[in-house]
Amino acid sequence: MKFARLFAAFALCCAIFPPALQAQSGLPPAPYAYRQLDDPVQEAAARNLMAELRCLVCQGQSIADSDAPLAGDMRSDVRERIAAGERPAEIRQWLIDRYGNWVTYDPPIEGDTIALYILPLLALIGGLFIVIRRLRPAKQGDGTP
């Protein structure tokens, strides 16, 4: 079962990222790749961050979801930094500095990401506008027989 999942993740990685074909390394995973932190508060903070960081080799998955070795290394890195007292925002920024906003599913508002935040608002305002326009003539119709 576990093996089947690993194999599926591996096959997906190969399909999605052929230039760096990911064979499995012989090394055991990093210490905190599959191990939780002892402090539940810190573990919760680490999990929140891991769920919004994108796996670099299994694109479309978060590092929390991926069994790729690099995702395991990143999870261990995140957990150890949180255990060492680093804030999640600092860790996220460290990764953004190296991989761009692409690496997080919760990108900061900047020139190229502002559309992500503005467009839903515009759509909502546009929808409200259409609804109001549709409702208003009906009221006028009631007023003028």
Added chain:
Amino acid sequence: MNNGQPVRRRNWLLWVPLGVVIIMAAMFIWALRHGDDRLIQSHWIDKPLPAFDLPAAAADRPGLTSRSFGDGQPRIINLFASWCIPCRVEAPALAELQRRGVIVEGVAIRDRPEDLARFLGEFGNPYHAIGADERSQLALALGSSGVPETFLIDGRGMIREQIQGAITPDMVPEIMAKLERMR
């Protein structure tokens, strides 16, 4: 009565959502067809090399430290692994670079000493030093997202370029020219 005019304009507005849906469907189909298999390029370019001190990965080469860089001599850092199939492909190109006097520094990603020794024995060892990065920590600090990858480092220790994927022999002259300009 002139209530024909606003009714007709409202009819025209009714088609707008359909148009939006068609445009979005076209974009989805385009994205599905073209996939999202782009390479993620490092943003840590034209930045100083991070401080690192990796232990030796091979018995006959020293480990790799950031203190070796910035001595006026441009170098390349090659991230590779014995378990990485394309890394075998680029071995002749790396050997050629080394033969032409380029200092090729190696970083073995998530590798075991015995696997690495076998790999170097089979495909050659062009490396000046090989650091063991067992947990991808230098790879992450450089903004690397896989192996093989090669970074060109100028004589002041600044990261100037990232090459993703295997280096082929036809890229050697261009890399030589770039390194020459980075002194």
